[in-house]
Amino acid sequence: MSVHKEIKKITTHTLLKMKAAGEKISMITAYDFSFARLFDEAGIDVVLVGDSASNVMAGHETTVPITLEQMIYHAQCVVRGINRSLVVVDMPFGSYQSNSDVALASAIRIMKESGAHSIKLEGGEEVVESIRRIVSAGIPVMGHLGLTPQSIYKFGTYNVRAKEEAEAAKLKKDALLLEEAGSYAIVLEKIPASLAQEVSRSLTIPTIGIGAGAGCDGQVLVMHDMLGINNTFKPRFLRQYLNLQEQIHAAVTQYISDVKSGDFPSEKESY
Template identity: 75%
Template structure:
């Protein structure tokens, strides 16, 4: 069955159906209107307006500096370029950790000001109350366990999480808690493939993996990584589908040469 034809508009319910029918879910990050048009037309199921914009769009070392206002701006751009995909927006660091009221206020701002379809936040037990409050307000929430980049200074590295039994058991328990709190889906980042398989089989909601093996119900990559724009990032889990880091400079060099030689514009490109 072709889900590109079946689902004219992807919703949280569509993702649940896809899990039930063993149809894998595709997700990519996106931060602007032009790329949203291209990714959406290519049939990607979900567009994640990730706080990774802090890295790939703004050049920061971590995801921590990006603000709620900046996330809202990026989300507005993506929503305007999307017709089919489900648009999910990260709550950035500092916009939900203090208490559940602040978390709800941040989520409401994103939904009202962007037209996005859902929010995502990182963490387990410590964010359950916030998830319940946001879901209670009618806002779909996606969870995120494993490597949570907003906590990178606490972790101390971007290494694989939950390799030891204690942390793995904690992750399994927290995945169940997030489902019970009302999450419609769960990102699993950089955890052992076998653990991700256990979580995916344990939950009725879909799991989206990044560096978590192929047993998850879907996969997500950062757009700049899979298109080869960000050439320095080379983790094991990344598959590059294009090498724009080479192709774009080649095109620009050709343009510069044509301008310098007065080959561009030619008579057919002039009025």
């Protein structure tokens, strides 16, 4: 009789327990089945179907153009590759900002049509009512404060946020409001490490940082940046673990050369 080892799935509750135990949370973005499966098998805690798909998959300059339908498609692909990780889907720009009715309808569509486990949305006080409604419908919500890329046209820059006292005070207040509204975690993007640590300590829910220092309860990176598929984006906070751009270029040029020279396919590679 074969012993089937049960896979312990990561849930929103797992993340709360990890924070309480002081265990750091690992999170990475994915947009398709193949990479999702690789990351899940490697043991990543959380897979984020990021609206960064707008940049890295669709070639847009910002995250603004990607649609709800496109995000659902990417989420469906990712979910099929997951056995264990928690899957979070970004609600794209325009799918929740107008009012809480629209926000709830969008969140329900993502959950029903993709099979993902939770949604993420950007903003503080202005989205609290939407978070309450989404959570009360039984959908877990991850928040996102600091640099909120969907508001890039408002900021006009991707620079570090909340360096000034007023913005830092608002961020601290927003974090508590998001927790109170029922969020189970908050991404903190590009804010001073000391502020991120202070916010993380003030909350019972975990924080996940990107360019927010080591004081957060977890970290997230975009897969294309971390794997070196995209070598043009080199912010200070990024640690590149591979240089796939170079390796892929070398492999493809070798393949082209082998085809042109008649070296590929060999007799062994033919039927």
